[in-house]
Ligand SMILES: Nc1ncnc2c1ncn2[C@@H]1O[C@H](COP(=O)(O)OP(=O)(O)OP(=O)(O)O)[C@@H](O)[C@H]1O
């Protein structure tokens with residue numbers, strides 16, 4: 001009996017202690033006393049550690065700006081810890097409704113890195129780093145490197161993307177060949193009407209490319225990737241390039257071949273592009289067939305193979321667009337030259353529904369079956385043409401759909417037939433998109449060499465079809481990256 005009593009009292013006292021501790025915690029948190037306790041605890045802890053201090057002044061002895069000071073400031077302003085500090089400054093940002101936090105003079109910021117507690121004090125144009133002596137050897141160097149990369153990334157994002165266009169070299173001195181303007185195209189993968197599976201493949205391909213620096217280096221390859229976007233006018237090729245740039249946060253270099261004076265000029269232009277860039281040549285088929293450029297075919301081929309670009313920065317993506325591959329020199333299209341080919345067909349019913357959703361906010365409509373039937377009969381228009389009709393009639397969805405039906409019945413008849421006859425992927429003849437339920441864009445990887453490399457690396461033995469080898473390639477690289 002006494003044992004039972006003792007056990008009961010023990011349990012009761014345990015329960016009471018738990019309730020008391022819980023109440024104490026609530027009081028501490030609710031009243032803010034927790035911060036006082038934490039502060040006191042830290043100052044007691046401080047007494048048992050030896051600290052080292054590193055000063056980062058804003059200017060050096062020659063009164064030149066110390067870049068590290070700028071980087072640390074950018075880094076500290078990006079920390080979430082700044083929100084938790086006792087006081088800080090609030091400013092409006094560049095974007096509407098944006099509010100940014102900025103360090104105040106004399107403010108102390110706590111940071112955590114690899115388990116070490118680090119604090120920064122903002123004192124009279126000098127930032128002072130305080131670190132425990134015991135942590136210094138292990139943490140200081142990687143911490144400073146971390147600051148470098150975070151602040152570079154932050155600066156990069158703040159800078160905004162740029163669109164560069166090449167200008168004619170009037171002086172003949174090859175200086176300032178690129179002019180830039182802010183890149184403000186708002187196109188994104190979400191706004192492009194395209195089969196979602198294909199879109200995801202492109203996204204993951206781009207993403208794994210951006211992460212694969214070590215991999216490309218190990219293979220001794222130039223860290224670049226090239227895409228060919230081909231299809232009739234108004235099918236979204238240029239919009240897709242803008243979406244790629246926005247997705248990767250890369251600048252765009254739009255190369256106008258008619259303003260390039262010769263092969264060596266092309267080389268100079270490439271040398272002047274920066275890293276993290278999308279180098280674009282639009283309408284390559286037209287330049288080649290009209291011979292409207294002074295650059296020769298070998299000049300273009302070596303540009304594609306990355307021989308020229310290997311000497312300049314890295315991490316670049318090249319994009320070429322064409323209306324058709326039919327009359328292009330086979331050397332351009334040979335496997336391994338352009339990594340990924342993407343076909344942009346005229347609109348099919350699936351793409352039409354995406355457009356109707358984004359332009360008119362329509363998920364379904366009683367006229368949809370009629371539109372579907374017209375598409376099934378082979379009629380088609382470009383997404384640009386359909387988009388225009390929808391924009392013009394955006395206040396009345398029914399009128400917009402009737403306008404599209406009308407246009408498909410009159411202008412769209414022959415175009416559909418043309419689309420059906422087009423080749424799509426290298427390994428087979430193209431069937432009507434709607435009939436076989438094929439994606440509205442075709443994604444076909446032609447990098448036979450790259451496929452071999454991946455097979456060697458990962459021990460894949462089965463030779464797959466063009467389409468399959470591409471997806472296998474993407475998966476394996478994703479794993480790698
Ligand atoms: N697949 C699509 N999804 C959404 N909008 C599209 C699509 N295709 C075209 N558009 C719209 O049509 C307009 C023209 O498209 P874009 O300039 O990208 O076509 P293009 O294929 O580059 O044409 P071109 O070969 O004549 O240069 C853009 O405003 C774009 O928003």
Ligand SMILES: [Mg+2]
Pocket residue numbers: 237238239282321
């Ligand atoms: Mg275009």
